[in-house]
Amino acid sequence: MTARNTLPIDPKLLAIMTGELGNNSRIGKTCSELGAVFASFLPDLIETEANLKFAFGYEHCETGLKDDLIAELDDYMVLIDGSLKNWCTDFTIAVPAQVIVAMVECLLGGDPDSLVEPVGRPASSIELEMAPMISDKIASVLKSAVNAPGNYEPILSKPYNVKDKPKHADDYVDPFAAMVRIKVEFGALTSHFCVLIPHKNLLKTVVQAPRASNALRASVEWSDLLKEQVKRSDVRVEARIHLTPLRLGAISRLQVGDVIPFLEKGDVTAQVSANGRDLYDCEFGRAGERYMVRVKDTIGGENDLLNDLMAKS
Numbered sequence: 001m002t003a004r005n006t007l008p009i010d011p012k013l014l015a016i017m018t019g020e021l022g023n024n025s026r027i028g029k030t031c032s033e034l035g036a037v038f039a040s041f042l043p044d045l046i047e048t049e050a051n052l053k054f055a056f057g058y059e060h061c062e063t064g065l066k067d068d069l070i071a072e073l074d075d076y077m078v079l080i081d082g083s084l085k086n087w088c089t090d091f092t093i094a095v096p097a098q099v100i101v102a103m104v105e106c107l108l109g110g111d112p113d114s115l116v117e118p119v120g121r122p123a124s125s126i127e128l129e130m131a132p133m134i135s136d137k138i139a140s141v142l143k144s145a146v147n148a149p150g151n152y153e154p155i156l157s158k159p160y161n162v163k164d165k166p167k168h169a170d171d172y173v174d175p176f177a178a179m180v181r182i183k184v185e186f187g188a189l190t191s192h193f194c195v196l197i198p199h200k201n202l203l204k205t206v207v208q209a210p211r212a213s214n215a216l217r218a219s220v221e222w223s224d225l226l227k228e229q230v231k232r233s234d235v236r237v238e239a240r241i242h243l244t245p246l247r248l249g250a251i252s253r254l255q256v257g258d259v260i261p262f263l264e265k266g267d268v269t270a271q272v273s274a275n276g277r278d279l280y281d282c283e284f285g286r287a288g289e290r291y292m293v294r295v296k297d298t299i300g301g302e303n304d305l306l307n308d309l310m311a312k313s
Contacts, residue, residue, distance in 0.1 A: 087148035112187025
């Protein structure tokens with residue numbers, strides 16, 4: 001008996017046969033229904049908890065392999081990987097860093113209508129800490145909109161910049177997925193966020209209007225969270241000492257080894273600053289082999305300093 005010649009099956013055809021890939025019309029319908037739920041329920045949820053007015057609207061969906069879709073995202077997106085028991089073990093939320101930056105700025109007293117589009121950059125550690133203010137709400141609405149039995153809560157990873165996306169395990173198989181793209185309007189800023197969901201989960205999804213959440217927190221809690229994160233952050237501290245005034249001509253002729261005296265003849269004072277804000281008047285001295293400053297008086301209060309650091313983080 002001779003072996004028959006066999007041709008490998010087309011990967012897309014195999015994915016359709018095994019329920020891993022759906023047709024565009026069916027997937028698009030489910031994505032648009034999810035988009036409508038986000039647009040309807042996210043604004044009130046965020047405004048109630050953070051006292052910020054956002055507007056959302058469904059734009060479109062794109063389909064393809066999940067990693068390929070992520071690779072097409074903007075360079076400065078923040079990603080959060082999620083799973084929801086009895087529905088999906090591998091969805092991803094993508095939020096632009098600029099939206100998080102603008103949100104933090106307004107929590108610190110900025111005017112949403114005066115926002116300018118932030119310079120494109122990865123989110124800082126403080127901004128990554130604050131990303132759940134948006135991503136948790138997206139996941140909460142998503143959980144309430146899909147038919148996931150058991151009323152389990154979504155499990156979300158820590159937010160990370162897209163450039164820091166962890167590598168997959170060697171046996172990882174990239175699924176066919178849809179990327180639901182939602183327009184975001186916040187004051188004068190217009191952007192978007194995305195939710196990436198495998199086709200196999202969307203094909204089993206029945207979208208329903210979510211119930212209102214009772215687990216609402218006051219906006220002051222978000223401010224406290226931000227302040228605590230700032231307190232844990234490293235800040236460069238500098239000390240300035242006044243030197244004897246010199247004419248510009250004398251300064252231009254300084255050579256290696258020349259000495260410039262301190263202005264004071266007695267105890268030398270120094271001003272200590274952090275992040276551009278003056279904090280303390282200090283005495284200059286020496287402890288063993290190291291020069292040091294001793295705090296004499298404060299210049300700004302703790303709250304003024306924390307607000308300034310948060311604004312510049």
